[in-house]
Amino acid sequence: MEKKEEFMEAAFEQAREALAAGEVPVGCVFVYRDKVIARGRNSVNETHNATRHAEMNCVDGTLVWCRERGEDHCAVFRNVSVYVTVEPCGMCADALGQLGVSDLVFGCSNDRFGGCGSVVDVPKLYGHQYAIEKGVRAGDAVHLLKEFYKGENPNAPTDKAKRKT
Amino acid sequence: MEKKEEFMEAAFEQAREALAAGEVPVGCVFVYRDKVIARGRNSVNETHNATRHAEMNCVDGTLVWCRERGEDHCAVFRNVSVYVTVEPCGMCADALGQLGVSDLVFGCSNDRFGGCGSVVDVPKLYGHQYAIEKGVRAGDAVHLLKEFYKGENPNAPTDKAKRKT
Numbered sequence: 001m002e003k004k005e006e007f008m009e010a011a012f013e014q015a016r017e018a019l020a021a022g023e024v025p026v027g028c029v030f031v032y033r034d035k036v037i038a039r040g041r042n043s044v045n046e047t048h049n050a051t052r053h054a055e056m057n058c059v060d061g062t063l064v065w066c067r068e069r070g071e072d073h074c075a076v077f078r079n080v081s082v083y084v085t086v087e088p089c090g091m092c093a094d095a096l097g098q099l100g101v102s103d104l105v106f107g108c109s110n111d112r113f114g115g116c117g118s119v120v121d122v123p124k125l126y127g128h129q130y131a132i133e134k135g136v137r138a139g140d141a142v143h144l145l146k147e148f149y150k151g152e153n154p155n156a157p158t159d160k161a162k163r164k165t
Numbered sequence: 166m167e168k169k170e171e172f173m174e175a176a177f178e179q180a181r182e183a184l185a186a187g188e189v190p191v192g193c194v195f196v197y198r199d200k201v202i203a204r205g206r207n208s209v210n211e212t213h214n215a216t217r218h219a220e221m222n223c224v225d226g227t228l229v230w231c232r233e234r235g236e237d238h239c240a241v242f243r244n245v246s247v248y249v250t251v252e253p254c255g256m257c258a259d260a261l262g263q264l265g266v267s268d269l270v271f272g273c274s275n276d277r278f279g280g281c282g283s284v285v286d287v288p289k290l291y292g293h294q295y296a297i298e299k300g301v302r303a304g305d306a307v308h309l310l311k312e313f314y315k316g317e318n319p320n321a322p323t324d325k326a327k328r329k330t
Contacts (some may be wrong), residue, residue, distance in 0.1 A: 048228055048238045050263045051221065063213055073213045089285055090259035094280070098215045098256065113291070115259070120290045122255055126278075 004083075008105065010137050014041040015144050021046065026143040028054035028084040030062050030101075032076055032107030033050060035075050038062040054084055055092040057097065077101055085141040087134065090115035090122050091146045097128030105133045172196050173270065173301050176248045179206040179219060180309050187210065190309040193219035193249040195227050195266075199239055201229040220249060220257040224264065242266055252299065252308040255280035255287050262293030270298045272306030 007029055014027025016027040018041035030038040038061030043052045062080065066073040068120045088096065093115030096104060106116070115122040116132055123130060172194055179192025183206040196204040203226030208217045209296055227245065230254045231238040250272040253261065258280030260270060271281070280287040287297060 012326070048231070049224060050242070050265075051260045052225055059214060059216055077215075089263070090291060091256045094255035094259065095216045098214075098254070098278075113263075120285075120287070122285070125285045126255060156228065161265060 003034060004105065004136070007036065007083045008085075008107070009079070010039065011054075011085050011107075012137070012140060012144075014039050015085045015159055018042045018054070019144055025148050026054045026084065027060045028058045028082065030058045031081040031083060032062075037065045037076075037080075037146055040044070051091065053089065053092050055088055055096065056080065058082070059095070074100070074114050081105065082130075084136070085144070086110050087116050087118055089112040090111040090120050093120075093122035094126060094128075095124055096130060097123055101130050103131035103133070105136055107134075107136055108145070109134065110136040168199060169270065172201065172246070173250075173272070174249050175201050175204065176219075176272075177302070177305060177309075179204050180250045180306070183219070184309055184313055190313050191249065191251045192217045193223045195223045196246040196248060197227075197244055200245045202230045202241075202245075216256065218254065220247065220253055220255050220261065220329040223247070224260070227235045231277070237267070246270065247295075249310070250302070251275050252279040252281050252283055254278040255285050256289035256299065258285075259291060259293075261295060262288055262291055266295050268296040268298070270301055272299075272301055273310070274299065 010025045015025040018027060019025035023042045024043050025128045026042045028040045029036045038058040040054045040061055041058030042054050042055060044050055063073060068075050074095045080101045082096060082101050082104045087106050087110040111118055113119060175194045180190040183192060184190035188207045188210050194201045195320045203223040205219045205222030205226055207219050208222060209215055226322045228238060229319045231241050245266045247261060247266055247269045252275040254270050273285045276283055279285060
């Protein structure tokens, strides 16, 4: 398996774990020097915290990784490649820029909250320098999202359903 | 003292604490039913985490407050007024929208990273509904930022100095 596919598959593992836990199925890994150093998935419902997206959980994981190895976090973040199954939201897109990551590969676009062009182009507006590749296994990412929303209560108020994404 | 002034002063207490700790001096409080329920300040250097802005730290504090009192976090966030000494960045501006807070009062604008109109108007672009009042004690907020940057190493590389904000 090509490296990129291997990393995206690792992100999908996280997304499937999110789905099994009743979370919006988004998974992410941070890759440094060709190795996965942090894995994260959406944990918004579990934590009751709307900001605990897969990417943000990977930030915490990366810091643990740096601490355990005495690595300089600035140098590490600058060389991190982010693999995430769904386009980051505006919050995460700006966070990745502030962290100074090297590049971002994502699966499907997010027409409701996407921060990398679909709704707002945060990296462009802020001049963030990370490279972006989109559409890697987009179909699989959409399939997982559909699985999740299929299980949702169709009677739930629209704005509540929205909040979960 | 008027309530609003009291809450902003509580945010300034946090900002001064950040300055004393060698952090970019930004302070924040979350107010619910006319009471401060969470206090936060920038802790980026201390945590090595570029996403630990004052507002994000208040999110965690609010969740602790909710847990300790058995309060529904969704209902609480929807009625939170955010007081912060400096305009939120794009990440925080979007996070506040996703949390669904009621309104935002901030001090000075942030010409480099402001996400509420100065660089990017995140709430407008995403259709976030929170009300915004700006310019409350803006001069005091700028003064604190100047105090911080006065103490910075003038020989530090520009992009490193930038990262700290």
